[in-house]
Amino acid sequence: MIRTENLTKVYQMGDAEVYALHDVNLEIQEGEFIAIIGPSGSGKSTLLNMIGCLDTPTSGAVFIDGIDTGKLSENGLAEIRREKIGFIFQQFNLVHTLNALENVALPMFFAGVKRETRLKRAEELLANVGLGDRIYHKPSEMSGGQQQRVAIARALSNDPEVVIGDEPTGNVDTETGNTIIDILEGLNKEGRTVVVVTHDAEIAARVGRTKRMRDGRVLD
């Protein structure tokens, strides 16, 4: 379960203070599939980054499985990112010097999983997203949709409870977008909590719960 408590992120822009998040109180239940929608600049990415432990709040707190992430050390946060959360970016963000297999195996590498084990698992994960025949391709040798599927496989590498996607379909065509949503839906059916940000009303309609954001606040 993920819970935020008066989560606030303020950016200082010259003399002005920009509230990217303003007292956000949100609860996401285990096994939920939730979509966050809202206009550009409303704070969706900022919220996901907080939940994904990629960024630290100005004030307020994020609880993951009851743990106050603000009280964790650098390494403790790294462990949560590595073990509990799989993050999918709009820009894919694969390591371009590594091929698909190695990219997917990377989180397991940081987790200290044995080489044979992680390569085998990476291969399975790639097969699951339909890329069994592309495992030695570098990111530059793949389409956007294929890269995003590699990124999904990578997010699943350490079998996380939570999968977070910041506009995972934002940079792919509608058809691929649907495939990606299918995959995410499948992950949710396996019991994982899935949180996505999207601009796509169709996607929003397919998920269990939708939360709307505006000006750094989550609306009811």
Added chain:
Amino acid sequence: MRDKLLMAYRSIRERRTRSILTVLGIAVGIAAIVSLMSVGYGMEEAITGELTGYADFIGVFPAKITGTTYVELGSFTDRDLKDVQRIGGIKEFSAMTFDSAEVEYRNKRVPIFFISGDTKELESMYVEPVGLKEGRWLRENDYKGCVIGDRVANDYFDEVVHVNDKLIINGEKFIVVGVFEKASTLYASDIDPYIFLTLRATKEALQTDEINYIMVRVYDIEEAEEIAEEIKEAINDNHGLDDFANAMTMGSMIEMMGDVFNIIRGVLVGIAAIALVVASIGIMNTMLMSVMERTHEIGVMKAIGAKSSDVLSLFLLESSMVSLVGGVVGCVLGAVAAKVISLGAGTALGIEFGAVVKPEVLLGGMVVAMVVGVLAGFYPARKASRMSPVEAVRHE
């Protein structure tokens, strides 16, 4: 570990041009140090090594030497010679005349220095190390024969002088009986511009028997300084002066040379250090650029769960691999450069010496390469590893 190495290798290979430039930067700095030091050691060894062969020599001359000026104060008397020979511990003794004369060959006249002395002694001092190119060495009863140095034969006159050619020395005809090889060793290089005569020839034909150089060999090198002191005192007593004679052991010459070489080596190391500082700045710059360029990648790694220490160790591994290669290449280049430089310098100076590539210099070069490379990589890598993941990922 193997995986980390592999990953580091991958990203080095991925940025081939930059990596090669970094390796070159390190290599050039290290090569500069290694080659300059090796040349310095080579020079030192060539000179002191050769002089050490003459460590039992004491040269005695009636002159004051202050700095580089040599003021001749007269010549030695028969009594001086006898007194010196009486001093204990002396194995060999040789009195020589050292003067200049007008020499003419095929209508060209030049002043040239000549040395005359006991032929056996001169033979062991000059003929053995240098060798004759033509003819033979002097015999004690050679009345009007002479042996000439390489420059006398080749440079001083319009035509090259050979064996059996006639030279007119101070108006007297002499026959060239032998020509020296070009003296390639440092110690004996001063024989190239000389003419060698027998004592009899100088006395009878040139009417001079002034002895102004005594060469002594001692049995025990340990006693050399002491004996030199005794010789000086004996001769000074005869002349009633404090500083008429000057007796120099090879040992003190080597010491003097040693000082000079410390200075030369200091200068060489200084130059190398400047080269290294310049190279280090270059290395730091490339490392900084390379890390900055990959801030995004670092952010991605952290976002998927890498610890700061994982990132740091990957980057340090990468920079130490680059430094290692740079160090090895630098040592090889430096050793080769040292050989080439010493060959070139040797030819230019007319002396023979090989660079001495000491293992400790190579080891030092490797250590410096690693330290510089890793330090240069450490700062940017640590900075990058401490960024928050979003901050780093946003960096494109």
